[in-house]
Amino acid sequence: MWRRSVSAGHTCFGLKGIWGFRAVHTCDAPALPAGRITALQAMDLWKRHFEERGVTEPDQSSHYIIAHLLGATTVESLEQRKLTELLSLEKIEQVWKLCTRRLSRMPVQYVIEEWDFRDLTLKMRPPVFIPRPETEELVELVLTELKMKPDTRVGADGQHTILEVGCGSGAISLSLLKSLPQLKAIALDQSQDAVNLTIENMLRLGLQDRLQIYHLDVIKDAQTLLSLCSPVSVLVSNPPYLFSEDMASLEPEVFRFEDHSALDGGKDGLKVIKQILNLAPQLLLNYGRVYLEVDPRHPQLIRPWLKANVEELHYVETRHDITGRPRFCILQKEKSNKDRELNLGLRN
Ligand code: GLN
Numbered sequence: 001m002w003r004r005s006v007s008a009g010h011t012c013f014g015l016k017g018i019w020g021f022r023a024v025h026t027c028d029a030p031a032l033p034a035g036r037i038t039a040l041q042a043m044d045l046w047k048r049h050f051e052e053r054g055v056t057e058p059d060q061s062s063h064y065i066i067a068h069l070l071g072a073t074t075v076e077s078l079e080q081r082k083l084t085e086l087l088s089l090e091k092i093e094q095v096w097k098l099c100t101r102r103l104s105r106m107p108v109q110y111v112i113e114e115w116d117f118r119d120l121t122l123k124m125r126p127p128v129f130i131p132r133p134e135t136e137e138l139v140e141l142v143l144t145e146l147k148m149k150p151d152t153r154v155g156a157d158g159q160h161t162i163l164e165v166g167c168g169s170g171a172i173s174l175s176l177l178k179s180l181p182q183l184k185a186i187a188l189d190q191s192q193d194a195v196n197l198t199i200e201n202m203l204r205l206g207l208q209d210r211l212q213i214y215h216l217d218v219i220k221d222a223q224t225l226l227s228l229c230s231p232v233s234v235l236v237s238n239p240p241y242l243f244s245e246d247m248a249s250l251e252p253e254v255f256r257f258e259d260h261s262a263l264d265g266g267k268d269g270l271k272v273i274k275q276i277l278n279l280a281p282q283l284l285l286n287y288g289r290v291y292l293e294v295d296p297r298h299p300q301l302i303r304p305w306l307k308a309n310v311e312e313l314h315y316v317e318t319r320h321d322i323t324g325r326p327r328f329c330i331l332q333k334e335k336s337n338k339d340r341e342l343n344l345g346l347r348n
Pocket of ligand 1: 238241254
């Protein structure tokens with residue numbers, strides 16, 4: 001059974017930097033039990049403590065941490081016996097150590113140092129952005145389109161190559177590569193921590209033959225990016241897209257522990273998105289497509305901006321996420337109007 005994150009939103013007010021990065025407040029933790037206890041008792045004790053201390057998702061937090069320490073991903077997949085037998089003193093100490101980290105509001109994904117993304121388990125490490133469930137939907141969207149249109153937009157070798165801007169832990173690229181054995185990918189990130197984590201995840205999954213990873217900033221290193229990373233048939237990104245003014249209301253888990261440069265998209269959240277769209281015609285093969293995850297306010301802003309600013313790229317459609325919000329933009333490179341008409345079957 002896979003783990004599911006429910007804490008990717010940014011609805012709670014987050015106090016900034018009180019505890020600092022990766023800080024752990026041991027004094028807030030309950031005392032170690034006098035004797036040995038079972039996993040179920042430990043779960044209940046920590047759930048209640050998380051609740052009292054206002055830690056979000058108290059139930060899931062204690063479940064995921066303790067299941068992880070017992071060698072499983074979820075409590076449901078553990079044998080009943082493992083839940084009811086007494087834990088060793090060493091295990092109890094480990095439970096206390098990891099749960100105390102969660103008490104400092106460290107996201108559970110960083111506490112257990114791994115998380116599931118579609119059918120993959122990926123290593124997670126602060127401050128690299130933790131992939132959210134919406135991004136699994138983005139991958140499904142790209143997969144469906146690539147499976148439906150295998151013929152057009154392929155490179156000279158007859159294969160699709162995708163480029164991912166802002167790869168974080170590598171979730172999108174690695175997941176696409178895992179699902180499509182013919183696919184090749186290039187992934188880049190402006191953060192060295194992200195690049196290192198993507199490399200680590202790539203090696204663990206044995207996908208190194210089909211993925212190139214670069215430490216590049218899509219804004220500062222545009223020329224290098226163009227020369228190293230083109231042409232590709234698909235450009236995919238979950239870029240930083242939060243409006244800067246919304247950063248202050250992020251949950252403490254997000255605000256204190258995750259890389260702000262992977263979240264903050266500038267005043268209108270479009271800083272990186274605009275740069276990706278500006279470069280897309282030079283990066284893509286003709287009829288190549290861009291797939292973006294964006295803020296629900298973005299599709300209606302991107303459409304007119306694109307028309308006024310980027311030739312050879314046209315807005316195909318907006319797709320909604322599972323909660324019904326406009327979340328994904330699909331765009332396509334078409335060299336001229338004539339090409340577009342041909343593609344739409346308006347000419348012969
Ligand atoms: N969905 C993320 C959040 O709300 C933001 C993702 C992003 O900026 N790419 O925290």
